Amino acid sequence: MDAEESFLAYVRERVAALSRIAFLLTGDRHLAEDLVQETLLRVAGRWGRIAAGGDPDPYVRRTLYHQHVSAWRRHRGRTVHVAHPPDRPGPDESDAVTGSVAVRAALARLAPRQRAVIVLRYFEDLTEAQTADILGCRVGTVKSQTRDALARLRAVAPELLGDPSELEVRG
Structure with missing residues (x-):
């Protein structure tokens, strides 16, 4: 090939x-x-x-x-985030997407590096070493970024308390 x-x-x-x-x-x-x-x-x-x-x-x-x-x-600085997206006609899937919306909103409130660490560690299920390799930093940095990101998520989205890998995100 x-x-x-x-x-x-x-x-x-x-x-x-x-x-x-x-x-x-x-x-x-x-x-x-x-x-x-x-x-x-x-x-x-x-x-x-x-x-x-x-x-x-x-x-x-x-x-x-x-x-x-x-x-x-x-x-940066050019994106405008709105609290509520405009209504769109279609089937009512509010129960199915409530968790997804909460996860997306919470991830949007993280710094880009913190968001990347959370995505790679919990949604891609990579190890700390693999995450550090991808981000070009040390394992200790991944650990501290993860700690800080999870603390921020707990502060901005207490409804997400629990294991982030159990949350489903629909795109």
């Missing part, structure tokens, strides 16, 4: 998981799609070397995170 076929197979297999990570990082479906697309464009040019190194997931996740932080830095 050549590099192009290998890349296309990887994208088909992992695009849903990457989209989920991107959605949790951005809090917006359209921004998440853009983030995944930008990440895959960056990775495609280097795919031969990335795939030859073994498991490409850590590299792709790291690229996704760095793309998110770069975009956040470029656009």
Whole structure:
């Protein structure tokens, strides 16, 4: 299998998981799609070397995170968050999405690095060492960021008390 076929197979297999990570990082479906697309464009040019190194997931996740932080830095202060989204017609799924909305709102109130740590640790179920590798920091930094992020979540969203990995987020 050549590099192009290998890349296309990887994208088909992992695009849903990457989209989920991107959605949790951005809090917006359209921004998440853009983030995944930008990440895959960056990775495609280097795919031969990335795939030859073994498991490409850590590299792709790291690229996704760095793309998110770069975009956040470029656009910080420009995003306007509203307390209540405009009403949209459709079936009443309020019971099914209440937890999801609370999780998204709480994640949006975290700093980008704290949000990334929570997403990688609890939603992607990565170890502290894997998270540190992706974020390019030390394990101790991951631990302190996790502690601070969980404390912030407890303060801003007490209804989410419990294990964050048990919460379902629908995108």
